Amino acid sequence: MTAPLRLGTRGSALAMAQSGQIAEALTAATGRPVELVEVVTAGDRSTAPVHRLGVGVFVSALRDALAARTIDFAVHSYKDLPTAADGGLHIAAVPARQDPRDALVARGGRTLAELPPGATVGTGALRRIAQLHALGLQLEVTPIRGNVDTRLARVLGPDADLDAVVLARAGLARLGRLDVITESLDPMLMLPAPAQGALAVECRADDQNLVELLAVLDHAPSRAAVTAERAFLATLEAGCSAPVAAYAELAEGETGDEIYLRGAVISPDGTRDLRLSRTGTPADAAEIGKALAAELLDLGADSILGHEGHTGPGTQQFGSTE
Numbered sequence: 001m002t003a004p005l006r007l008g009t010r011g012s013a014l015a016m017a018q019s020g021q022i023a024e025a026l027t028a029a030t031g032r033p034v035e036l037v038e039v040v041t042a043g044d045r046s047t048a049p050v051h052r053l054g055v056g057v058f059v060s061a062l063r064d065a066l067a068a069r070t071i072d073f074a075v076h077s078y079k080d081l082p083t084a085a086d087g088g089l090h091i092a093a094v095p096a097r098q099d100p101r102d103a104l105v106a107r108g109g110r111t112l113a114e115l116p117p118g119a120t121v122g123t124g125a126l127r128r129i130a131q132l133h134a135l136g137l138q139l140e141v142t143p144i145r146g147n148v149d150t151r152l153a154r155v156l157g158p159d160a161d162l163d164a165v166v167l168a169r170a171g172l173a174r175l176g177r178l179d180v181i182t183e184s185l186d187p188m189l190m191l192p193a194p195a196q197g198a199l200a201v202e203c204r205a206d207d208q209n210l211v212e213l214l215a216v217l218d219h220a221p222s223r224a225a226v227t228a229e230r231a232f233l234a235t236l237e238a239g240c241s242a243p244v245a246a247y248a249e250l251a252e253g254e255t256g257d258e259i260y261l262r263g264a265v266i267s268p269d270g271t272r273d274l275r276l277s278r279t280g281t282p283a284d285a286a287e288i289g290k291a292l293a294a295e296l297l298d299l300g301a302d303s304i305l306g307h308e309g310h311t312g313p314g315t316q317q318f319g320s321t322e
Protein backbone atom coordinates (compact mmCIF):
# COMPACT_ATOMS: atom_id res chain seq x y z
CA MET A 1 0.00 0.00 0.00
CA THR A 2 1.30 3.42 -0.92
CA ALA A 3 0.45 6.19 1.52
CA PRO A 4 -1.94 8.75 -0.03
CA LEU A 5 -0.40 11.95 -1.38
CA ARG A 6 -1.45 14.91 0.74
CA LEU A 7 -3.00 17.69 -1.33
CA GLY A 8 -3.26 20.94 0.63
CA THR A 9 -6.29 23.06 -0.15
CA ARG A 10 -8.20 26.06 1.11
CA GLY A 11 -11.63 25.25 2.45
CA SER A 12 -13.66 27.49 0.12
CA ALA A 13 -16.10 25.75 -2.19
CA LEU A 14 -14.05 26.85 -5.21
CA ALA A 15 -10.74 25.62 -3.78
CA MET A 16 -12.29 22.32 -2.69
CA ALA A 17 -13.84 21.83 -6.12
CA GLN A 18 -10.62 22.44 -8.04
CA SER A 19 -8.49 20.42 -5.62
CA GLY A 20 -10.98 17.56 -5.78
CA GLN A 21 -10.90 17.59 -9.58
CA ILE A 22 -7.09 17.50 -9.65
CA ALA A 23 -7.01 14.72 -7.01
CA GLU A 24 -9.35 12.63 -9.16
CA ALA A 25 -7.43 13.28 -12.35
CA LEU A 26 -4.14 12.33 -10.69
CA THR A 27 -5.53 9.11 -9.24
CA ALA A 28 -7.11 8.23 -12.59
CA ALA A 29 -3.80 8.80 -14.42
CA THR A 30 -1.41 7.21 -11.93
CA GLY A 31 -3.42 5.00 -9.54
CA ARG A 32 -2.03 6.95 -6.57
CA PRO A 33 -4.56 7.76 -3.83
CA VAL A 34 -4.79 11.46 -2.85
CA GLU A 35 -6.02 12.88 0.43
CA LEU A 36 -7.26 16.49 0.78
CA VAL A 37 -5.77 18.43 3.70
CA GLU A 38 -7.48 21.74 4.54
CA VAL A 39 -5.22 24.73 5.17
CA VAL A 40 -6.71 27.95 6.56
CA THR A 41 -5.20 31.12 5.09
CA ALA A 42 -5.11 34.68 6.43
CA GLY A 43 -7.17 35.69 3.38
CA ASP A 44 -10.01 33.40 4.43
CA ARG A 45 -10.07 34.86 7.94
CA SER A 46 -10.06 38.54 6.94
CA THR A 47 -12.91 40.61 5.54
CA ALA A 48 -10.70 43.46 4.28
CA PRO A 49 -10.88 44.26 0.54
CA VAL A 50 -8.69 41.89 -1.46
CA HIS A 51 -6.81 44.73 -3.16
CA ARG A 52 -5.62 45.80 0.28
CA LEU A 53 -4.67 42.32 1.46
CA GLY A 54 -3.07 41.26 -1.82
CA VAL A 55 -4.08 37.90 -3.21
CA GLY A 56 -0.76 36.48 -2.00
CA VAL A 57 -2.32 35.89 1.41
CA PHE A 58 -4.36 33.04 -0.06
CA VAL A 59 -1.22 31.39 -1.33
CA SER A 60 1.33 31.84 1.44
CA ALA A 61 -0.29 29.49 3.97
CA LEU A 62 -0.29 26.70 1.38
CA ARG A 63 3.36 27.40 0.57
CA ASP A 64 4.22 27.42 4.27
CA ALA A 65 2.56 24.00 4.59
CA LEU A 66 4.61 22.73 1.63
CA ALA A 67 7.83 24.00 3.19
CA ALA A 68 6.87 22.45 6.55
CA ARG A 69 6.15 19.15 4.74
CA THR A 70 2.66 18.87 6.23
CA ILE A 71 1.37 18.59 2.65
CA ASP A 72 2.98 17.16 -0.50
CA PHE A 73 1.46 19.39 -3.14
CA ALA A 74 -1.05 22.19 -3.62
CA VAL A 75 -3.36 23.43 -6.34
CA HIS A 76 -3.59 27.20 -6.81
CA SER A 77 -5.71 29.38 -9.04
CA TYR A 78 -2.78 30.43 -11.17
CA LYS A 79 -3.89 34.06 -11.37
CA ASP A 80 -3.62 34.33 -7.57
CA LEU A 81 0.09 33.41 -7.50
CA PRO A 82 2.69 36.13 -6.86
CA THR A 83 4.84 36.70 -9.94
CA ALA A 84 8.03 36.37 -7.90
CA ALA A 85 9.25 32.77 -8.11
CA ASP A 86 9.45 30.76 -4.92
CA GLY A 87 12.89 29.15 -4.94
CA GLY A 88 12.12 25.94 -3.12
CA LEU A 89 8.94 25.21 -5.03
CA HIS A 90 8.17 24.03 -8.52
CA ILE A 91 5.05 24.29 -10.67
CA ALA A 92 4.97 20.68 -11.78
CA ALA A 93 1.86 20.98 -13.93
CA VAL A 94 -0.41 23.51 -15.60
CA PRO A 95 -3.48 21.41 -16.43
CA ALA A 96 -5.69 22.17 -19.44
CA ARG A 97 -7.08 25.63 -18.90
CA GLN A 98 -10.76 26.46 -18.56
CA ASP A 99 -12.38 29.13 -20.69
CA PRO A 100 -10.63 32.25 -19.28
CA ARG A 101 -13.38 34.78 -20.02
CA ASP A 102 -15.14 36.85 -17.40
CA ALA A 103 -18.86 36.30 -16.99
CA LEU A 104 -21.75 38.66 -16.37
CA VAL A 105 -24.52 37.49 -14.08
CA ALA A 106 -27.36 40.01 -14.37
CA ARG A 107 -30.90 40.18 -13.12
CA GLY A 108 -33.56 39.56 -15.73
CA GLY A 109 -31.17 37.64 -17.96
CA ARG A 110 -29.59 40.86 -19.25
CA THR A 111 -26.41 41.21 -21.25
CA LEU A 112 -23.96 44.08 -20.73
CA ALA A 113 -25.50 46.00 -23.64
CA GLU A 114 -28.96 45.62 -22.12
CA LEU A 115 -28.03 47.18 -18.77
CA PRO A 116 -29.48 50.70 -18.53
CA PRO A 117 -27.37 53.73 -17.54
CA GLY A 118 -27.01 53.77 -13.76
CA ALA A 119 -27.25 49.99 -13.45
CA THR A 120 -25.23 48.71 -10.49
CA VAL A 121 -22.50 46.20 -11.30
CA GLY A 122 -20.47 44.58 -8.52
CA THR A 123 -16.87 43.42 -8.82
CA GLY A 124 -13.80 43.54 -6.61
CA ALA A 125 -11.02 43.45 -9.18
CA LEU A 126 -9.52 46.76 -10.33
CA ARG A 127 -8.95 45.20 -13.74
CA ARG A 128 -12.70 44.63 -14.11
CA ILE A 129 -13.64 47.97 -12.53
CA ALA A 130 -11.34 49.78 -14.98
CA GLN A 131 -12.66 47.96 -18.04
CA LEU A 132 -16.31 48.41 -17.02
CA HIS A 133 -15.69 52.16 -16.73
CA ALA A 134 -13.85 52.18 -20.06
CA LEU A 135 -17.01 50.94 -21.80
CA GLY A 136 -18.58 54.35 -21.18
CA LEU A 137 -22.01 52.93 -20.34
CA GLN A 138 -22.57 54.97 -17.15
CA LEU A 139 -22.55 51.80 -15.12
CA GLU A 140 -22.47 52.25 -11.35
CA VAL A 141 -19.51 50.03 -10.52
CA THR A 142 -19.60 48.83 -6.91
CA PRO A 143 -16.65 47.15 -5.17
CA ILE A 144 -17.61 43.79 -3.66
CA ARG A 145 -15.73 40.81 -2.33
CA GLY A 146 -16.40 37.41 -0.80
CA ASN A 147 -16.61 33.92 -2.18
CA VAL A 148 -18.50 33.08 -5.34
CA ASP A 149 -21.78 32.28 -3.53
CA THR A 150 -21.67 35.55 -1.58
CA ARG A 151 -21.14 37.49 -4.80
CA LEU A 152 -23.91 35.69 -6.67
CA ALA A 153 -26.31 36.36 -3.77
CA ARG A 154 -25.89 40.12 -4.40
CA VAL A 155 -27.81 39.55 -7.65
CA LEU A 156 -29.73 36.33 -7.22
CA GLY A 157 -30.39 36.08 -3.46
CA PRO A 158 -33.50 37.17 -1.53
CA ASP A 159 -31.68 40.37 -0.42
CA ALA A 160 -30.20 41.11 -3.85
CA ASP A 161 -28.99 44.73 -4.03
CA LEU A 162 -27.15 44.83 -7.37
CA ASP A 163 -28.23 44.57 -11.00
CA ALA A 164 -25.23 42.47 -11.98
CA VAL A 165 -21.88 41.05 -10.95
CA VAL A 166 -18.83 40.16 -13.04
CA LEU A 167 -16.75 37.14 -12.09
CA ALA A 168 -14.53 34.55 -13.69
CA ARG A 169 -16.37 32.00 -15.83
CA ALA A 170 -13.84 29.36 -14.76
CA GLY A 171 -14.82 29.64 -11.11
CA LEU A 172 -18.49 29.15 -11.99
CA ALA A 173 -17.59 26.22 -14.23
CA ARG A 174 -15.69 24.48 -11.45
CA LEU A 175 -18.65 24.95 -9.10
CA GLY A 176 -21.15 23.69 -11.67
CA ARG A 177 -22.86 27.11 -11.84
CA LEU A 178 -22.55 28.01 -15.52
CA ASP A 179 -26.36 28.19 -15.60
CA VAL A 180 -26.37 31.62 -13.86
CA ILE A 181 -24.26 33.35 -16.55
CA THR A 182 -26.18 35.81 -18.68
CA GLU A 183 -23.20 36.74 -20.90
CA SER A 184 -19.66 35.43 -21.30
CA LEU A 185 -17.78 38.63 -21.96
CA ASP A 186 -15.82 38.88 -25.18
CA PRO A 187 -12.13 39.60 -24.45
CA MET A 188 -12.53 42.60 -26.79
CA LEU A 189 -14.61 44.18 -23.99
CA MET A 190 -13.18 42.53 -20.93
CA LEU A 191 -9.67 41.15 -21.29
CA PRO A 192 -9.16 38.47 -18.62
CA ALA A 193 -6.58 38.51 -15.84
CA PRO A 194 -3.21 36.95 -16.65
CA ALA A 195 -3.58 33.16 -16.14
CA GLN A 196 -7.30 33.35 -15.39
CA GLY A 197 -8.93 29.94 -15.74
CA ALA A 198 -5.64 28.09 -15.27
CA LEU A 199 -4.47 26.10 -12.26
CA ALA A 200 -0.93 25.68 -10.95
CA VAL A 201 -0.03 22.34 -9.38
CA GLU A 202 2.90 23.01 -7.07
CA CYS A 203 5.24 20.83 -5.02
CA ARG A 204 8.71 21.07 -3.47
CA ALA A 205 11.37 21.39 -6.16
CA ASP A 206 13.52 18.70 -4.52
CA ASP A 207 10.67 16.17 -4.47
CA GLN A 208 11.85 14.62 -7.72
CA ASN A 209 9.45 11.65 -7.74
CA LEU A 210 6.46 13.88 -7.25
CA VAL A 211 7.68 16.42 -9.83
CA GLU A 212 7.73 13.56 -12.36
CA LEU A 213 4.40 12.09 -11.24
CA LEU A 214 2.53 15.42 -11.41
CA ALA A 215 3.86 16.12 -14.91
CA VAL A 216 1.14 13.80 -16.32
CA LEU A 217 -1.33 16.61 -15.58
CA ASP A 218 0.59 19.21 -17.61
CA HIS A 219 -0.97 20.63 -20.78
CA ALA A 220 1.71 22.26 -22.93
CA PRO A 221 -0.51 24.79 -24.78
CA SER A 222 -2.01 26.03 -21.50
CA ARG A 223 1.47 26.35 -20.00
CA ALA A 224 2.68 28.36 -22.99
CA ALA A 225 -0.30 30.73 -22.82
CA VAL A 226 0.09 31.27 -19.10
CA THR A 227 3.86 31.75 -19.46
CA ALA A 228 3.31 34.60 -21.94
CA GLU A 229 0.62 36.28 -19.81
CA ARG A 230 2.60 36.01 -16.60
CA ALA A 231 5.82 37.28 -18.18
CA PHE A 232 3.79 40.29 -19.29
CA LEU A 233 2.51 40.86 -15.74
CA ALA A 234 5.92 40.32 -14.13
CA THR A 235 7.67 42.73 -16.52
CA LEU A 236 5.14 45.42 -15.67
CA GLU A 237 6.08 44.79 -12.03
CA ALA A 238 2.40 45.13 -11.35
CA GLY A 239 1.62 45.70 -7.70
CA CYS A 240 -1.33 44.25 -5.86
CA SER A 241 -3.70 46.97 -7.05
CA ALA A 242 -2.80 46.78 -10.72
CA PRO A 243 -5.45 46.92 -13.43
CA VAL A 244 -3.55 44.63 -15.79
CA ALA A 245 -5.12 42.19 -18.24
CA ALA A 246 -3.59 39.66 -20.63
CA TYR A 247 -4.82 36.83 -22.79
CA ALA A 248 -2.76 34.51 -25.00
CA GLU A 249 -4.39 32.29 -27.60
CA LEU A 250 -2.68 29.46 -29.42
CA ALA A 251 -3.52 28.72 -33.03
CA GLU A 252 -2.06 26.70 -35.86
CA GLY A 253 -0.25 29.01 -38.23
CA GLU A 254 1.18 28.19 -41.67
CA THR A 255 4.60 27.42 -40.23
CA GLY A 256 3.47 25.70 -37.02
CA ASP A 257 1.86 26.79 -33.79
CA GLU A 258 1.48 30.47 -33.13
CA ILE A 259 0.82 32.38 -29.97
CA TYR A 260 -1.24 35.59 -30.03
CA LEU A 261 -0.91 37.66 -26.86
CA ARG A 262 -3.06 40.65 -26.05
CA GLY A 263 -2.30 42.87 -23.07
CA ALA A 264 -3.83 45.93 -21.46
CA VAL A 265 -3.18 48.42 -18.69
CA ILE A 266 -6.23 50.53 -17.82
CA SER A 267 -6.60 53.34 -15.29
CA PRO A 268 -9.21 52.50 -12.61
CA ASP A 269 -11.58 55.21 -13.89
CA GLY A 270 -11.31 53.82 -17.41
CA THR A 271 -10.11 57.05 -18.99
CA ARG A 272 -6.69 55.72 -19.97
CA ASP A 273 -6.74 52.38 -21.74
CA LEU A 274 -3.54 51.08 -23.31
CA ARG A 275 -3.92 47.88 -25.35
CA LEU A 276 -1.50 46.11 -27.67
CA SER A 277 -0.89 42.64 -29.02
CA ARG A 278 2.01 40.57 -30.26
CA THR A 279 2.47 37.23 -32.01
CA GLY A 280 5.25 34.65 -32.02
CA THR A 281 5.96 31.00 -31.43
CA PRO A 282 4.98 29.17 -28.20
CA ALA A 283 8.66 28.46 -27.51
CA ASP A 284 9.17 32.23 -27.17
CA ALA A 285 6.16 32.71 -24.86
CA ALA A 286 8.11 34.45 -22.10
CA GLU A 287 9.93 36.78 -24.51
CA ILE A 288 6.64 37.75 -26.16
CA GLY A 289 5.18 38.67 -22.78
CA LYS A 290 8.24 40.72 -21.85
CA ALA A 291 8.33 42.51 -25.19
CA LEU A 292 4.64 43.39 -25.04
CA ALA A 293 5.06 44.81 -21.54
CA ALA A 294 8.06 46.84 -22.69
CA GLU A 295 5.99 48.31 -25.51
CA LEU A 296 3.24 49.34 -23.11
CA LEU A 297 5.77 50.83 -20.70
CA ASP A 298 7.08 52.92 -23.62
CA LEU A 299 3.54 54.22 -24.10
CA GLY A 300 3.33 55.33 -20.46
CA ALA A 301 1.85 52.29 -18.70
CA ASP A 302 4.07 53.11 -15.74
CA SER A 303 2.12 56.26 -14.95
CA ILE A 304 -1.13 54.27 -14.89
CA LEU A 305 0.41 51.65 -12.64
CA GLY A 306 1.66 54.39 -10.35
CA HIS A 307 5.20 53.17 -9.95
CA GLU A 308 7.32 55.60 -11.93
CA GLY A 309 10.80 55.18 -10.56
CA HIS A 310 9.57 52.04 -8.81
CA THR A 311 8.34 52.06 -5.28
CA GLY A 312 10.72 49.62 -3.68
CA PRO A 313 10.40 46.19 -2.19
CA GLY A 314 6.98 44.64 -1.87
CA THR A 315 5.47 46.12 -5.00
CA GLN A 316 6.20 43.10 -7.15
CA GLN A 317 5.05 40.57 -4.61
CA PHE A 318 1.62 39.83 -5.90
CA GLY A 319 -0.12 38.90 -9.08
CA SER A 320 -3.23 40.67 -10.23
CA THR A 321 -5.99 41.60 -7.84
CA GLU A 322 -8.74 39.13 -8.48
Ligand SMILES: NCc1[nH]cc(CCC(=O)O)c1CC(=O)O
Pocket: 055, 077, 078, 079, 080, 166, 167, 168, 169, 170, 171, 195, 196, 197, 198, 322
Ligand atom coordinates in the same frame (compact mmCIF):
# COMPACT_ATOMS: atom_id res chain seq x y z
N1 LIG B 1 -9.39 35.36 -6.19
C1 LIG B 1 -10.55 35.17 -6.89
C2 LIG B 1 -10.48 34.04 -7.85
N2 LIG B 1 -9.35 33.35 -8.04
C3 LIG B 1 -9.61 32.39 -8.96
C4 LIG B 1 -10.92 32.49 -9.35
C5 LIG B 1 -11.58 31.60 -10.31
C6 LIG B 1 -11.12 31.75 -11.71
C7 LIG B 1 -9.74 31.24 -11.99
O1 LIG B 1 -9.36 30.17 -11.50
O2 LIG B 1 -9.02 31.92 -12.72
C8 LIG B 1 -11.49 33.56 -8.65
C9 LIG B 1 -12.88 34.01 -8.71
C10 LIG B 1 -13.12 35.17 -9.66
O3 LIG B 1 -12.21 35.84 -10.13
O4 LIG B 1 -14.30 35.42 -9.94
